[in-house]
Amino acid sequence: MKPSLKQIFCTLGFASSLIFTALTPAHAELDIEEKNVIYINASLEDGDDSTYPENWSDEKKIRDKTYNPHTDSSQNYLHHPRYFVINGKNAVYYYPLSESKHPALLYTRLADMNFYALTQSYGSSKQPLNLKPQLPNQLKDHQLFSIQQHGKNLILIFRSRYVLTLAEKQHNASLHSMFADNTYRISYELIEVTAQGKLLHRTSFIAPNPENGMSFGPKLNEKSADYDNNIIEYQTKTPGEYRTIKPYDIEHLYDYQHGKLSKHTQKYMLSPSERAALKEEYEAIDAEKMEDEYRESQRGETPEPSSCLNDFWVFNDKAAPKAVHWGNPWLQQQTVLYAKFLKEYEQGISYKWPAFRQLFCKLR
DSSP states (O other): OOOOHHHHHHHHHHHHTTTTOSSOHHHHTOOSOOOOOOOOOGGGGSGGGOSSGGGSOHHHHHHOTTOOGGGOGGGOTTTSOEEEEETTTEEEEEEESSSSSSOOEEEEEETTEEEEEEEOGGGOSOEEOOOOOOSSSOEEEEEEEEEEEETTEEEEEEEEEEEOOHHHHHHHHHHOGGGTTOOEEEEEEEEEEOTTOOEEEEEEEEOOSSOSOEEEEEEEETTTTEEEEEEEEEEEEEEEEOSSSSOEEEEEEEEEETTEEEEEEEEEEOOHHHHHHTTSOOOOOOHHHHHHHHHHHTTTOOOOOOOHHHHHHHHHHTOSOTTSOOSOHHHHHOHHHHHHHHHHHHTTOOOOHHHHHHHHSOOO
């Protein structure tokens, strides 16, 4: 099964935020480059022929009696948004903030617009998360970058994009050709919430410009060699001085811990292989611009209908408002069954997957 354009550009969207990650500290220690070419028939592990259920289409997952959505990594509640479509026209995307019964929710998108709000069951008690610009540049948008565990709480990491000024673009191009096609500069806002949807702390910072690689996640504890999600670390590098015998970057480290943000910078000397890479000319691919153009082309398009697997999560999360029509097209055509579906949903009833599948999914 070949990936759709939508899948391709969603992947590019993530890749674009990591577009300069090639020069990592681990790689910087290697002076010899070893290349191994391995040929793999990727079609054997793609789509419905895959041995991994994560790669199957929703249709196959629904029809397979042994499939368990709770062990499917592609259904992880913090990594992949869930959605429903109201009246066949307006798609609503959200994340549950826990795996408990009737969890608090984070709405992220309504129809064609980003919309961030904490809410409870059935979309009640909405608390919009109004994000404000941190730079005087023209604001492009605010994006949900990731949701990460932070002790018992969660960190909602938002990434704001700003159009580079002409002076900033000229400065970037003067540093190295790899930065010449950069379109945006970035700021971040970290919002700490409880699993019940209570807002605790908001902290923001502006990323250096330009960036040469970045990472955002639990801090590595060097003593235990384990990652500690009680400290969330943002790590990036920006060019220091390249026109010298010993070129270097400036490494920026931000540590967040329960409402407190600390910053540290240090000089990062480039390895021989990294110095050699500076002599190469780059034909950069602006993946973010490609994604923006794709999303713009999709505005006003009829949203993709939900599947019965999507409906299972929404039904148990109680994510859709009451008194609206939602659910996969086949289910909505089953008049009596659909009435039962909506009635039990509004009554707060929950189902385990095998029972829900048997009752409300098209199995043949």
